[in-house]
Amino acid sequence: MTVQIERSATPRIAPAGLVFLAITSVSWGxxxxxxxxxxxxxxxxxxxxxxxxxxxxxxxxxxxxxxxSLRVPQGQWPRLLLSAVLNITTxxxxxxxALVWLPASEAAVLAYTMPVWAxxxxxxxxxxxxSLARILALxxxxxxxxxxxxxxxxxxxxxxxxxxxxxxxGAAVFAVGTITAKRLPIAMPLIASTALQIGxxxxxxxxxxxxxxxxxxxxxxxxxWALMVYMTLIQFCVAYxxxxxxxxxxxxxxxxxxxxxxxxIGVLVSAAALxxxxxxxQVGGLVFTLVGVALAARx
Numbered sequence: 050m051t052v053q054i055e056r057s058a059t060p061r062i063a064p065a066g067l068v069f070l071a072i073t074s075v076s077w078g079x080x081x082x083x084x085x086x087x088x089x090x091x092x093x094x095x096x097x098x099x100x101x102x103x104x105x106x107x108x109x110x111x112x113x114x115x116x117x118s119l120r121v122p123q124g125q126w127p128r129l130l131l132s133a134v135l136n137i138t139t140x141x142x143x144x145x146x147a148l149v150w151l152p153a154s155e156a157a158v159l160a161y162t163m164p165v166w167a168x169x170x171x172x173x174x175x176x177x178x179x180s181l182a183r184i185l186a187l188x189x190x191x192x193x194x195x196x197x198x199x200x201x202x203x204x205x206x207x208x209x210x211x212x213x214x215x216x217x218x219g220a221a222v223f224a225v226g227t228i229t230a231k232r233l234p235i236a237m238p239l240i241a242s243t244a245l246q247i248g249x250x251x252x253x254x255x256x257x258x259x260x261x262x263x264x265x266x267x268x269x270x271x272x273x274w275a276l277m278v279y280m281t282l283i284q285f286c287v288a289y290x291x292x293x294x295x296x297x298x299x300x301x302x303x304x305x306x307x308x309x310x311x312x313x314i315g316v317l318v319s320a321a322a323l324x325x326x327x328x329x330x331q332v333g334g335l336v337f338t339l340v341g342v343a344l345a346a347r348x
Contacts, residue, residue, distance in 0.1 A: 063299065065294075066294070066295045066297070066298030066304070069291040069294040070292075070295040070304060071307075071310075072291040073288050073291045073308070074307065075314060077308070078315045078318065079283075079314060079315075080288070081156060081157040081319065082315065082319040082322050082323050083279055084148055084153070085148050085153035085319070085323060086322070086323065087280070088149065090269055090273040091264050091269060091273065091277075092258060092262035093258075093262075094255075094257050094261070094262055095264035096145065096258075096264075097145040097254055097258075098141065098252075098255030098257065099251075101251025101254065101281075102251045102255050103281045104251075104280075104281045104284070104285025104286050105245070105248025105249075105251060106248065107286055108243055108285070108286050109241070109244040111286075112238065112244050115240065117237075117238040117241040118238070118241065119245065121245065125236055125237065128229075128235050129242070129249070132230055133245070133246040133247075135222055135225055135226030136227075136246065137250025138250040138253055139218075139219060139226075140226075141251060143219035144156065145254075146215055147211075147212040147215040147216045147219070150208065150209055150213075150215075151212035151213070152319065152325050153315060153319040154315055154319040154323075154325045154326070155209075157315030158312045158316065159216040161311055161312045163220040166220065167224035167227045167301060167304075167305030168187055168301075168305055170224060170225065171231070171300065171301040171302040171305070172302065174228050174232060189337050227296065227301055227304065228301055231296055234297075239293060242293070243290050247289055292304075295307075
């Protein structure tokens with residue numbers, strides 16, 4: 050993935066980037082209730098880590114079939130490892146564990162404070178212009194997320210506090226990973242680069258799950274297997290490829306703000322599938338978030 054960054058130029062919003070961003074948002078939004086459901090059958094690190102390793106292997110096979118080399122060019126290993134740790138290992142570990150303490154809808158909402166940190170870092174590190182429209186988009190989307198948090202009755206109780214802390218740390222680290230991917234692009238084909246990042250990033254998560262959680266294959270029902278397939282093929286193979294493709298084509302701040310559609314989808318699907326709360330406060334928050342995302346895409 051090669052990206053030329055010019056501080057003086059106004060970043061151009063490519064329509065293809067918005068399409069990739071939309072696919073990512075839908076895929077990741079659905080994954081929150083799916084991951085919460087899989088925790089009724091399998092432990093978090095094993096579920097996230099092993100599906101990630103499988104997804105990385107499948108993407109690597111696809112890259113080879115498309116004639117892409119998996120050889121990492123000289124000098125690119127530090128960038129690859131840094132991106133894998135920030136965007137994959139830390140996120141998968143903390144978000145998987147957080148769902149032990151939090152409902153899927155609350156975790157999804159808290160996780161997407163990430164665009165706030167990413168937009169600020171894009172301004173400070175990448176020199177991306179923070180236009181009035183983009184600032185307004187950020188504020189509207191974040192106000193919507195705050196409304197969703199209040200609507201779901203989040204409180205910093207001792208029972209929920211570990212999950213809240215994990216989600217917020219994971220969101221900050223993922224924001225740094227987003228800026229890193231933009232600032233230090235990896236000089237490799239997209240699918241090959243994504244395969245290596247996912248595979249390398251998920252190996253320590255999977256190993257930790259095998260050592261500390263001792264997952265049992267026989268514990269998975271037919272539904273559990275279906276959810277694991279979704280996590281492998283959609284969450285990792287489709288969503289991450291589209292995410293890195295979106296970062297290539299969009300300003301980092303726009304890509305980050307655009308992911309605020311993820312908690313909207315996560316809250317709606319969690320309400321429908323897991324019977325988590327959805328009241329007037331959540332609906333108002335959804336509207337604010339979507340308007341903010343739409344404004345960001347046009348700014």
